[in-house]
Amino acid sequence: MTATALTLEDDNVAIRVHPVSVARSYRFELVKLISQWRIRLLVLACWIAPALFVAAVSQQSTLPSDTLFGRWMHATGWAGPLVILGFSGTWALPLLTSVVAGDVFASEDRLGTWRHLLVAVRSPRRIFAAKALAALTVILLMVVGLAVSGVAGGLLSVGNHPLVGLDGHLLAPSDAAGQVFLAWACALAPTLALAGIGLIGSVALGRSPMGLLLPALVALAMQLAQMLPLPVAVRVSLPGYAFISWNGLFAGPQQLAPLLIGIAVSLVWAVLATVLAYLLFLRRDFTNLVSATSGRRAFAAGFLPLAALVGATIAVVGVSTPSMGSGITKAKVDRSLAVEFAHLYRMQTRELNRPAVTEAQLRVSAACAKGDDNVPDEGSGNDWRCVVSWHLPGVQVTGQAIYQLDITADGRFVADGDGPKEVNGYFLVRTPQGDAPNPLWQFDGNVELLHSTPKG
Structure with missing residues (x-):
């Protein structure tokens, strides 16, 4: 035609x-x-x-x-x-x-x-x-x-x-x-x-x-x-x-x-x-x-x-690209959670009118594991358990908080705080202006699937 x-x-x-x-x-x-x-x-x-x-x-x-x-x-x-x-x-x-x-x-x-x-x-x-x-x-x-x-x-x-x-x-x-x-x-x-x-x-x-x-x-x-x-x-x-x-x-x-x-x-x-x-x-x-x-x-x-x-x-x-696996590994989850926790901890610090700290001073790290010892620490699932550690200037004791992570196959995760209560165990924090949402209680994050990004 x-x-x-x-x-x-x-x-x-x-x-x-x-x-x-x-x-x-x-x-x-x-x-x-x-x-x-x-x-x-x-x-x-x-x-x-x-x-x-x-x-x-x-x-x-x-x-x-x-x-x-x-x-x-x-x-x-x-x-x-x-x-x-x-x-x-x-x-x-x-x-x-x-x-x-x-x-x-x-x-x-x-x-x-x-x-x-x-x-x-x-x-x-x-x-x-x-x-x-x-x-x-x-x-x-x-x-x-x-x-x-x-x-x-x-x-x-x-x-x-x-x-x-x-x-x-x-x-x-x-x-x-x-x-x-x-x-x-x-x-x-x-x-x-x-x-x-x-x-x-x-x-x-x-x-x-x-x-x-x-x-x-x-x-x-x-x-x-x-x-x-x-x-x-x-x-x-x-x-x-x-x-x-x-x-x-x-x-x-x-x-x-x-x-x-x-x-x-x-x-x-x-x-x-x-x-x-x-x-x-x-x-x-x-x-x-x-x-x-x-x-x-x-x-x-x-x-x-x-x-x-x-x-x-x-x-x-x-x-x-090295992308024939799930793209979700322990190293990536640890890094993503630690970086996000550091930023949100500073937000909580501002809400509570505490002395300001930087990410470098906090030195946040995370140690995550999936399921029991017989399960590889990789892939999606709602059985990720993480312990986040940080340091405050002038304080000798290392702070720790526990999170349960639900990671979907596309790399998105929801971190659910599991204590201590004054850090991430409750959805509200008491501020000088009254109760406010606790940014560390639950939050969304993302794991980069294709390759790992070094800390910046």
Whole structure:
């Protein structure tokens, strides 16, 4: 199928009929998408719902502490949009891409309007470009709405205050703002990958509801894979890993290697999936109104190359980085916990109006072990037990605190204080201004999976 001009002869006068431009087709497809009530409702929800959610949760006494940065929603307005980002990467963005990209071609099959569209535009290539660009525009509008709405709700309800990073250090409001928007920008890459998968499903499966559900199902499969004890090379080779690895932006030093690999993999997936959808679209038989494409052959042509891409990426990452294990070792856990405890101990010192100390003076160290003596000290699990030791200037006795760690397969951990009570055994501390949250009681941290970062 080519975009050649047609020549019509009427009363010996030749009239050349040119295909409609991509710009005009794009505007037409964008108007068609926006005119759908469900798309309008979703766009409106993306621009309003996050702000209302963040504002409502920030006023509650119970916070979503099981969500990354959820325990800080009372302290700063920059925690709310990160909670929204975590939820969006897991549920909202896969569903949104399904509704938009997974239906942009299938809607023509359901309505039986392909012949009219081909006669009007006279170029399948331009039709594909216009529909893909229109779907991308709507998806970007939704992502921007989620980010802006979450930030607005957090700042208006809580305020522009510093944010506690995943290593316990304080991010100034300006730094927190930059990192929050950068994290949302990084989430665009896996969103585009899911959108490309949605285009394949919409083209290959036509009016079948499986085409509409395909991005959500692929995202769910990748989430389940991230929960399994897979090698790091397999994790970062899946496009959904960029929905997780943005948390490395909030560590010090920043853990950029997993994030950059995840973004690169996602963009390659997005390009390859879009090209495959384009090739499938050009091979479609638009004269068959019953079955727009041969299902099995189209599915194989669309997804076997993506499966091959996963294998190639695993091989490249496995060879270029020492990442065929879990990436979670005793040395990394000890270092991550010690660094974060030192930062949070200084925060607690300021709350209690005690003499200021530095990390160098504290000389914090951690000794962690997983399970009993018969279990190797590596890998994820909720059976990590750690003893943190520190020194105070002028005090001969070494301070010690106990923590129970629950480390997930992606390197995130929750440290739960287990005494002594005056340090980390209770969720409140008594300050001169009254009771305040104890920063050492429970906190989130992150273990860098790809390689160990030396102390800075």
